[in-house]
Amino acid sequence: MSHPAEAEPAWDGALPRQSSSVGYIAKADEYYTVKSRSELMFEKQSERHGFTTRVTHAALVKSQDDGGVTDQLYSEMKPAVDGANYIIKHMRNKNEYEVSANNQNVPMLCFAASAESERDVGWGRVCVFLKRLGKKADSKSLSLAHCDLTATELLELGGMVATLPRLCVLDVSCNAQLTQEVDTGGFRELVSSLSHATSLTTLRLQACGLTPDSLDALGGSLRCLPSVGELHLSCNKLLAGGLSRLTFHLAHVTHLERLDLHLCCLTRDDLEALIQVLPSLTALTELDVSSNKEVGGVVHLLVSALPVTQMRRLPFNSCYMSNKSFTALVYASALAVSYLRTVDISWCKVVGGHLALLLDALQPSVVSELRLCSCELTTDDMQHLAAVCRRGCLSSLRALDLSYNSLVGDNGWCSLFAAGGLGSLEDVDVSLRPSTSAPCSAWLPALLRALPQMPALARLAMQRWTADCQEREQLRYCLKKRSVLLERDPDLQDTSSACKGNSQESLEESQPEE
Template identity: 45%
Template sequence: MESGTDPPRGREASQKRSPLDLIMNQIRKKTTFTERKKPSMGRLFRPSVNSDKNEDISETKETDSSEGKDSTGPGTESSDTDSEISSGVGWGRVKQFVQKLGKTPDSQSLSLAHCDLTATDAVELGTLLPYLAQLEVMDLSWNDLLGGSLKALTCHFQHTGKLKILKLSSCRITAHDLTALGEALDCAPLLEMLDLSWNAGVGGGNLHGLTKHLHSASSLKELHLVDCQLSETDAMALGEALQMLSCLEVLDLSNNKQMMKGLENVATSLNSTPQLKTLKLSMCGLSHDSFAILGEKLKFVPGLENLDLSCNKESSGGFSTLTTGLSFLTCLKCLDMHSCCLTEDDILALTQVVPSWGELTELDLSSNRNVGGVIQSLLPVLPLSKMKKLYLNNCGLSTETCQALATSMQSLTQLESLNLSWNKSVGEILQQFLEPLQPNCELQELRLSSCDLTTEDMLYLESACKLGCLSKLKILDLAYNGSVGDGGWVSLFGEAERLKELQELDISLRPSSSLSASPWLPALLDALPQLPSLRRLALQRWALGPTERETLEKILSKKKVILECD
């Protein structure tokens, strides 16, 4: 469910700035990143003469040459040796630029995300592109001062003909930037992935500045436009563009609610993208009518493998209008419908089409609290032997559903991730889930947060560890289960040596709770050396004495484990 986009770090803050911030940004745009990092007194002194002196001279000559001020006389051609020297010096400039940003230079991959780049940096980077002819990946995401200066970079794209991946998420892209990028697309004929997510300037009717430059020879396979405030006009432009993108495999339009007014324009063009494998429409305000439109067009993408319709609460009760199209998706592997306010009728409608999905490996129905009593009707039609991820957290699972699911565990032989958190009925019957597990089973993630687990449940979990049924477990979430007695924790930690691959362990208490960790802490301290892969330990709201905390932190610091503790 991954989109290939970084999380929206500080996005809201970047969208709303004070007048002082705007003034300071204008000043910063005229200053390079490296100049802002230099001590001000450093400018008063000349650098000492060293082995880099010759390189500086060569760089100056290289720059003059590129501007038509070659030192050789008219009609004189540079030798191969001169070309090699120039190339070496150019790469030296690239290394210097990248290293001053705290990054590692790579001739094929340029990753400068979160580098606080400015318009001046964009100009300098553009002059370096001639020395990056082998570049395939360029990531400039999360540099919001680049907005409005993209043309200074794209005008040099003729030197990066091998570029395949371009990421510009959260760069405050403007309409002029989109036009400049569109005009440069012909210089990147091999471009396969374009990520413009988290740029409000992409929407508002501006998308046409980019899409009008697309043509049928495009190699684009992935287009990410998450939270770009796309409008109905943008949806029309996107619909026209899709007719040119016959190679498209991934389309992510999540968090664009206004665009759904033009959903029909997008959906109608799906017949031009027969190779589409991933379609993400999370948090797009899909309604019953949207589902009906989408249901009619899904038959044009029979190879679809990943469908994300999550966080569309307006679609509650309208799933049946989508089922006609879903029945054509015989290759579907992942369906995400968490937080959709699904009803019992929606689940019954889903039950009718699931038999068509023989390749389904991942199903997310979490945070749909009204379906806990009917999910058991879904279990018999799922391809249980192929399921790898099953998320049913916060679904209000009934006791009968939990028992039916526990019975199905013996068929879930490939299951890697199971999330049953926030289902109180799991408590006291955890044994039924654990007993069908076989030694060395594939389970890597088990989340049982806030499940009203008991001390007895912990004893069964201990037994599963002892039998080797959880030997591949990497994530174990047992938070918010304050009803577990001290003896339960002691017994679990006593079998820690069986959890060699465990990376994350969470046994935190609820925010309103507070208990002493002293009774079971010695067992945990003895267990930690036997957990070589542990990287995160959460013990929030457990009270530790000064000596206990010091001892715990000393052990964890040696293992480089992150401790989350009040």
């Protein structure tokens, strides 16, 4: 008697299998690694004639209500996933070992994981090059200062810069051999490759021994880099007399905002060539020609050619300024009073006795850095500075350098510290020259009373000022509570047991109220 066939059960998930292939794989591995071929043959013959039974690995079927199908799929896929992860980990470890063993022969694909967004072969070459020099890889900034680059390395670097379209900062400062190989092609290859770095905004070539010939090679590439905003060429004394080879091309760098040429032994011809190109640099906000003796005679020409109404930094320290030059600087400061952030005229003796002219031109001021080191300031100059501070005209000042002005009397220092109006001050230097010393007992109480009104103070330099034991302890105690760095000469600091024996109660009683 026939019966209707039973309906097959419906499955929403994975269908149960009668056996799992994982078991067969494990059995095959056992046969391959453990059993000999003869033993395997006899075992299979026994199964064929019915002497032994073959174990079939049954599949485990779980209910679909509690996620059994998902667990079943996970348990069957997990061995494959673990195997793939093991292979990936093994290959990664192998690649890292090859990199450490021989950086020169590493395949470029080994850097795909570390480069992240940089997938090109050129980035791999850069990583190898920087690793050899002990530098950190960065696709937007290459800092190779103090690396003693050779001509061969310059050629290699030049070929790699062209493959970095997103490079923004290139610093090869303090490489003495950089321009000694101009004729051999190392430096020329480097600067010629800059024409491909269209995103370059900052170029630093400080203390590289630049010569007029190297400036000629550099100028040709600058014409192709209108986006350059900062150009640092300081401390290159050999380029004296050849700046005109560069200024001819600077007119095309329309976005140049900062030009650094300090300590380059610029001649009068160099400065005249620079003055001719300055009107074309309409975006310029910082020009540093300090520590060049000839600058003192052309300050009035420089400031007349500059866009002074937008200048933020215009240092003229160590420039041998004359009275005419100082007057021109005062006039320029008055025009740039709303933008000027830094005023540095240190080592200019003409300032002594005429500081009032400059301070009056800087009102109201946004200056955050005022440096008047070794300017032969007088007591009247210091009292005028105190009056300006009292009116709050220097409330944004953060750094004040008044060192090496031994002509200032005690009344001048007392007036300055008693004036107030320096709440933003972070750095103060009132040190004396190394060959001189003087007592500070007359104005030290005024300084101690002013310290609570300087909450941002982080450094106080008072080298060569002498004080007795109790005064030194009072100053040290006040600054220690504030975590202020005090710079004094070690031979003038107190080492006697009498100073160490002062009680804490007497120190607190002698402190001014905060």
